[in-house]
Amino acid sequence: MKNKSGYWLFCAAFFGLMLMLASVSHALASAVTDGLKTTIDRVINVVTDAKYKGDPQARRAKLRGIIHPKFDYIEMGKRSLARNWRDLSPQERRDFIDLFGQLLENSYAKxxxxxxxxxxxxxDEVIKGKYAMVKTEIVRKNDVIGVDYKLIQNGNEWQVYDFIVEGVSLIRNYRSQFNKIIVKESFAELMKKLGKKVKDLEAGTANDKDEI
Structure with missing residues (x-):
């Protein structure tokens, strides 16, 4: 009888622990999606706010202020340059991250x-250690566009480091372009092209494609 009692106590403790872990996992997963949703909701509120219709520069500045904290530009920069990252000096890395960050902010805002x-x-959402993916759908009248956000945990924050739009990775796309420019021309030429793209986006003269 004593052994049976111990067995049932063990089972109760085990299942209690499993329920607690499931609850923690659900809370963590919700925090990832909720954080992303909060940012997207804030962005949409700015885009649909009538007071910014006549002032696109103020709207773009407001959007950048919301977007910036949610993006991990260092992680995005490293992944977009891949092996070329190793060849850069600390100053070149800082300059690239700054310019690439401006490009991403303006591209996303546009x-x-x-x-x-x-x-x-x-x-849907999937969490594996410090990495997560939140799957979203943009539902339009005639079609549905799948947009997946890949995030990394930095301290208590989950930040975006890639987008996958209809199966195409933003960072992989940039990586292919950047590598071609560096190999055929130079890193300095890549920086020149990035600078021009940022200026064109800010002036409203660039298209919304992820091309340099």
């Missing part, structure tokens, strides 16, 4: 400015 009351669904 895309989101075309928002026209589409529904955004948060359909």
């Amino acid at each position: 895309k989101i400015e075309s928002y026209q009351n589409e529904e955004i669904k948060y359909v």
Whole structure:
């Protein structure tokens, strides 16, 4: 009888622990999606705010202020340059991250400015250690666009380090372009092209494609 009692106590403790771990995992997963959703909601609020319609520069500045804390530009920069990152000096790395960050902010802002009351669904999330993916869908009248956000945990924050739009990775796309420019021309030429792209985006004269 004593052994049976101990067995059932062990089972109760074990299942209690499993329930607690499941609860913690769910809370962590929710925190990842909720944090991303909060940022996207804030961005949409700015885009749809009537007071910014006549002042696109103020709107873009407001959007950058919201977007910046949610992006891990260092991680994005390293992944976009891949092996070329190793060849850069500390100053070159800082200069690249600064310029690449401006490019990403302006590119994302330009895309989101075309928002026209589409529904955004948060359909799934996967967490593996310090990495996570949040799957979303942009529902339009005639089609659905899948957008997956890849995030990395930095301290208590989850930051985006890649987007996958309809199966195409933003960082992989940039990596291919950057490597071609560096190999055929030079890193200095890449920086020159990035600078021009940023200026064109800020002036509203660049298209919204992820091309340099």
